[in-house]
Amino acid sequence: xxxxxxxxxxxxxxxxxxxxxxxxxxxxxxxxxxxxxxxxxxxxxxxxxxxxxxxxxxxxxxxxxxxxxxxx
Numbered sequence: 001x002x003x004x005x006x007x008x009x010x011x012x013x014x015x016x017x018x019x020x021x022x023x024x025x026x027x028x029x030x031x032x033x034x035x036x037x038x039x040x041x042x043x044x045x046x047x048x049x050x051x052x053x054x055x056x057x058x059x060x061x062x063x064x065x066x067x068x069x070x071x072x
């Protein structure tokens with residue numbers, strides 16, 4: 001988006017492969033938005049404060065996979 005071109009960029013090492021199994025990431029180092037937010041918050045603060053974020057995310061992924069198995 002041209003409106004975002006002037007916004008400073010922040011980059012980080014993903015620290016692992018995405019757990020977003022219901023969608024193919026464009027590149028191996030890509031993360032979902034929630035995973036990226038979790039990674040940045042964990043780098044800036046105590047990682048254990050944000051462990052619940054990934055637990056909820058993993059539950060959502062498991063539920064989506066279970067629902068997709070019910071489809072004809």
